[in-house]
Amino acid sequence: MVRKNVDISSNVKLEGRAIWTLSADGNNKVYGETTRKKRGDVWRRWDPYRSKLGAAILRTKKDPAILFPSPGSTVVYLGAAHGTTISHIHDHLCGKNNKFSGRLISVDISPRCLRDLNHLAVRRPGIIPVFGDARKLESWSYLVPKGADWLFQDVSQAGQVDIFITACKRFLRPNSTALLSLKGASERFNEGGDQAIFLETNEKLLNSGIKIVESIELSGFEEQHMLFHCVI
């Protein structure tokens, strides 16, 4: 589906099938992405093949802007990995030198990933790296005392949905957006294949009182993945 050019926010724009974010860190690339200069500003291209959120923005049939947090809010990102998606969210959420004063709490359990995130956080104020387990919220929840407005989870391990539901209940204020990137292959083997796993997840989310706005199929960019766009 080819769209016209859309400005999602002052720092994010969609041009056909390309997403660009205004770099908050000048010319420095984060993961070897394409950059281009425009009137002294540096824009970085968001690679949908390496970021599930990027893929979802291209695949959604609704307004992609509703997938984003509002700039300057507090957001929680579980499964931050090396900071590929994080860097683009940071462009949008915090801007240069954190001028919107957003807080991007990026949680990961792997020390190797945290090392990269720490380097990223030094150059991009607003990213708060957390060495923690998405299943043990109490050990780092003091970082989000007043709750968050947006949550993204990409942890690909068994029991992803339960982690998601607990985290949503714990952190999110009413009417906030929560995104769950579900990897079918991480769940227990199911006779009905991935579709059955996705259906089961759907039901589980609805039963716990979470409204699903859209389930976005990511095949083409990321196989066996579904991104659930929910509202608490």
Added chain:
Amino acid sequence: MKLWQDWQAAAVIDENFEILEVEYCKRSLNKEQVAKRLNLLSSGVLLEEARHLQQRYPEAILVDSGDEFLENVELPYPDDERMKILDEAALILSKQNVDDSASDPDRRLEHLIRASDELRSSWVLLEARLIEWVVLLLPRARMEEDRNRLAKIIISSETISDLANHFNVTPPNIPPSESEWQVIKKWAESVASLQSQLDRIESAVRELSLEHLPSLSAIAGPLIAAKLCVAAHGRMRLARLPAGTVQILGAEKAFFSHLKQGTKPPKHGLIYSHVFISRSPKPVRGRISRMLAARMSLAARIDAFNGTSWGDEEFRLIEEKVEKIRKQYFDSKKR
């Protein structure tokens, strides 16, 4: 009555969701101090403020910060200025955590074991080519006895005739040109250097493994101990695995084909290379590996939870037990 704390304040709350008393940290905190407090907080320790309140209200019970009870309470959350310090402290804490993980012997052992696996697979490849190469040039040479030293012999030979003399055969009618011979010699040099690097890795593994897993090393040997620890993703996880899993660690392919296709289950995984198993007759290997895995699992637990290390005495007991199993269940005269 409940007691609540975060990194800069503590509060006592009664059953009607009313806050009875709040104590803030009055000192101005810098980011290093906050990082220290956060570290304590995540290990569940009562901070200074909470301790004071606890003294005054001994009946108050500490609640988890995500408790549903707290939803209706106006808690003394940090102000904007303190939130800023918190963010800086979080970065410091995260850096410290990454630093701490570097001193984790599990991760160092993992690198060593993986390095030795990678090196060994390339060494096997290069060494096999060297043998085939020399056999092609000197088809009559018998090198079964000298196989381990072949690389060194080639390095010390000036020409192909020297090498032929060493094996007491005639050099080839059309000898390789000087440049070709140099290629073979350099090849032998890289085989020899890989071999010595492999030895170095193994002695490093031994050293680390004896220190990190003393009991397991005592009964399984340091190399198997290290491999088990890496296969289980760490000493603590190895200690928590049931003995049945320890028995088949490293035989995942056979095990899952057993689960999915109904083939025979594997009797042993990595522990197969233990002499008690590989040198036992086939019919009793299953019994012995079951017993051995149980002992190894115990030993891993001793190592992980700082028990008194096992030594030669335990090894001797296991040896006796292996002997007993062999005698009881395997009769060599019957076959």
